[in-house]
Amino acid sequence: MKTVMTAAGSYLLIVNLWGFIQMFVDKRRAERNHWRISEFSLFIPAFLGGALGCLLGMHLFHHKTKHLQFVIGMPLILIIQIAAAVAFILFSPFNISFM
Secondary structure, three states, X not given: OHHHXXXXXXXXXXXXXXXXXXXHHHHHHHHOOXXXXXXXXXXXXXXHHHHHHHHHHHHHHOOOOOOHHHHHHHHHHHHHHHHHHHHHHHHOOOOOOOO
16 A cells, blocks of 8 residues: 555655646746747646646746636535545545555
8 A cells, every 4th residue: 555655645746847837838938938838738737636836837937827717616626625635535445544
């Protein structure tokens, strides 16, 4: 079970880092009037478990903070992901322990 938790943690770290870096890259491209990352592509890591990284990137880089779909969408995705994780831990048939 520890291996599964390590793999899940590694996956979440990578996908959150991916979302964070995408926000940084798109912000730099916007500042330089270069080809941009599509809004759909910015949501992909969020849907795959990286909403926290995307949200941190949004606020740290002041990127997409005036777009309602990001201001509402990213926190909503994060809330749904946290609720799903809590539900999985509480109602899982597996013995999940963090110690």
